Amino acid sequence: MSLSQSFSISKGQLVDPLRHFTRQIALVCLALLSLWSLALWLTPYEPAAADFLDRLAPPSAAHWAGTDHLGRDIATRLLYGAGWSLGLSLAISLTGFVVGTFVGIFAARSGPAGDFAVMRVTDSFFAFPELIAAVTFAGLFGPSTTNLVIALMMVSWMKFARLARALTVNLGESDFITQARLNGLSSLLILWRHLLPNILPSLLVLWTNSWSRTILSVSGLSFLGFGIQPPSAEWGAMLLDGKAYMQTAPHIMIFPGLAVLLAVMVINLTGDRFRDLMAGKT
Amino acid sequence: MKTLLIRFGGLLAVLIGITLITFTISYFAPGDKAEAIAHARYPGDFGIPTEVLQGIREEFNLDAPFVHQYIHWLADVLRGDFGVSYSSRTPVWVIFVDNLGETVTLTLTSLAIGLAAAFLLSAVAVRYPNTIWDRGAVVISSIGAAMPSYWLALLLILGVSVHLGWLPAYGTGTFGHLILPSTTLAFWIMASQTRLMRTFMLEAYDQPFIETLRLRGIPEREIFSRHVLRHSFVPALTMIGLDMASLLEGAIIVELTFSRSGLGSVLAGSVLSRDLPVVMFLVMFFATAYVVINSVIDAVQHLCDPRNLNKAKTS
Numbered sequence: 001m002s003l004s005q006s007f008s009i010s011k012g013q014l015v016d017p018l019r020h021f022t023r024q025i026a027l028v029c030l031a032l033l034s035l036w037s038l039a040l041w042l043t044p045y046e047p048a049a050a051d052f053l054d055r056l057a058p059p060s061a062a063h064w065a066g067t068d069h070l071g072r073d074i075a076t077r078l079l080y081g082a083g084w085s086l087g088l089s090l091a092i093s094l095t096g097f098v099v100g101t102f103v104g105i106f107a108a109r110s111g112p113a114g115d116f117a118v119m120r121v122t123d124s125f126f127a128f129p130e131l132i133a134a135v136t137f138a139g140l141f142g143p144s145t146t147n148l149v150i151a152l153m154m155v156s157w158m159k160f161a162r163l164a165r166a167l168t169v170n171l172g173e174s175d176f177i178t179q180a181r182l183n184g185l186s187s188l189l190i191l192w193r194h195l196l197p198n199i200l201p202s203l204l205v206l207w208t209n210s211w212s213r214t215i216l217s218v219s220g221l222s223f224l225g226f227g228i229q230p231p232s233a234e235w236g237a238m239l240l241d242g243k244a245y246m247q248t249a250p251h252i253m254i255f256p257g258l259a260v261l262l263a264v265m266v267i268n269l270t271g272d273r274f275r276d277l278m279a280g281k282t
Numbered sequence: 283m284k285t286l287l288i289r290f291g292g293l294l295a296v297l298i299g300i301t302l303i304t305f306t307i308s309y310f311a312p313g314d315k316a317e318a319i320a321h322a323r324y325p326g327d328f329g330i331p332t333e334v335l336q337g338i339r340e341e342f343n344l345d346a347p348f349v350h351q352y353i354h355w356l357a358d359v360l361r362g363d364f365g366v367s368y369s370s371r372t373p374v375w376v377i378f379v380d381n382l383g384e385t386v387t388l389t390l391t392s393l394a395i396g397l398a399a400a401f402l403l404s405a406v407a408v409r410y411p412n413t414i415w416d417r418g419a420v421v422i423s424s425i426g427a428a429m430p431s432y433w434l435a436l437l438l439i440l441g442v443s444v445h446l447g448w449l450p451a452y453g454t455g456t457f458g459h460l461i462l463p464s465t466t467l468a469f470w471i472m473a474s475q476t477r478l479m480r481t482f483m484l485e486a487y488d489q490p491f492i493e494t495l496r497l498r499g500i501p502e503r504e505i506f507s508r509h510v511l512r513h514s515f516v517p518a519l520t521m522i523g524l525d526m527a528s529l530l531e532g533a534i535i536v537e538l539t540f541s542r543s544g545l546g547s548v549l550a551g552s553v554l555s556r557d558l559p560v561v562m563f564l565v566m567f568f569a570t571a572y573v574v575i576n577s578v579i580d581a582v583q584h585l586c587d588p589r590n591l592n593k594a595k596t597s
Contacts, residue, residue, distance in 0.1 A: 116288075116292070120292055120295040120296055120299060121299060123292070123296045123299070123573070124295075124296050124298075124299025124300050124302070124303060125299075125303065127296060127299075127300050127569035127570070127572050127573045128300075128303070128565065128568070128569045128572075129527035129528070129530050129531050129568055129569075129572065130527070130531065131530075131531035131534060131535070132530065132531065132534065132549065132565060132568050133565075135534070135549060135550060135553060136307065136549070136553055136561060136565050137307060139550070139553030139554055139561075140307065140308070140311040140312075140553060140556065140558075140561065141311060141312060212428065216430055219430060220430060220431075220432055220535055223430075223432045223539075224432075224535070224550065226550075236430075236432075239432065239433060239436070242436075243436060246436065246439070246444065247440075247444055250440055253433070253436050253440075256433075257433030257436070260430045260433065261425075261428050261429055261430060261433065262428075264427075264428035264430075265424060265425065265427075265428035268424065268427060268428055269424065272424075
């Protein structure tokens, strides 16, 4: 493939659908956010308001997803829970993204000895399965939202560090970086203007993956009792509530699980699409 | 030889890193360790005299500085002395061996079912591309990848145990107890593997050697079974290695959801009762197992791939 050919491909087919897709995603996110706030404003119920006269009610016109064992409206709790389940995991995975990218670039740029040291530290953290680390940390330091966040943040950055390092090392050998260096650009400028824009898309794909995994971790840990504690309306914690009433009122556990499944699936599929577009498939 | 030495040094550094992280977490865990030990020794005794606590502190070096304690503990670990459980006063090693079987049984059963299903599904999907089979495989794998395993477990319990009454919902023991948990775990394995195996096999079809085989007049069926199918082993191998962590996590969630005995339940129980020796050992075991298995798989994969035979190791 000649140089001009590769340019025409990147201009005509790769960049534009990607931009287009990113714009679409941004619009959809904005729409969803406004719908969500509208729903929070419109719902006549409070997430923690118990109504003992209306316990374990199946879905109806008044309670779209029924009520739980304390008579709380499940649909309202699901809406509030989105803030916990999706919002908290978003924050955790973004932190991992930023920290990991920084560590990875640092390792790639700090010479063989520094690289070796930093990456072995990364490997050491990487060896601890996320859930085991989180259960241990949150369990020993007391199950709470703060400890859950700390625990998951500690184990969220390693994949980004590995990928960022690999990409940076690969790019460091490419001609345009050498060119930029020969032109006398400072390291920071090269990093910001040439390196980051090139490694960011791959890292973003990893990030969508990391976000959906974190959603599963957050709600899984809450379900196991190591995460966000009741009465917070986190989806996993709601599932835990529903477990005890599975036989008489299965709707309590059906809806939160469905919410997790759908959220994770949508994020995964978006990430897949993004990756395909990056690879030049349409 | 030099790369081998560097790799080995790296492995050693990572193992030391693991012990350091484990020890740091337990060192800074809140709560008086001497009191935890004392309560375990004299159950039901609430007014433990300060002299006894002081004695325990001296016995376990609890007042020594961090580095001192770490080195002492590490020396014990290296000698194979992992300590004694605070609460049951049995050696940690014994607790581990007693519970290892259940977790290994669950993991291997699920792995066998999951990989077999993924193999079938992806083979059908690749053999009949763009049919309903292919689409079905893709849909199932994206649902499976997003499915919270604890929710799937609850649904299975609701459907199979509660409504149909076919299988026991909670506990360990009989073969019947194993079916629902391993189905739950296998579903996730199947989903993630089908996707990868399908991609790998499709990539294999794009390789020039397949075209050569076709030109040589080798039947499509034979090309598939003798050449393309092999490529599905690559993700299966990686699964056992790289995804070992996810596999363990899955096993732990499944164990806890189905109230099975096993290492996951022991970990959760001892974390909540602050049985530090057990917690430290298990966490270290999981991390070390992950690192060691990955190094082995790395080597095996390297040996299995004919492209690496003539190529010098790069990383």
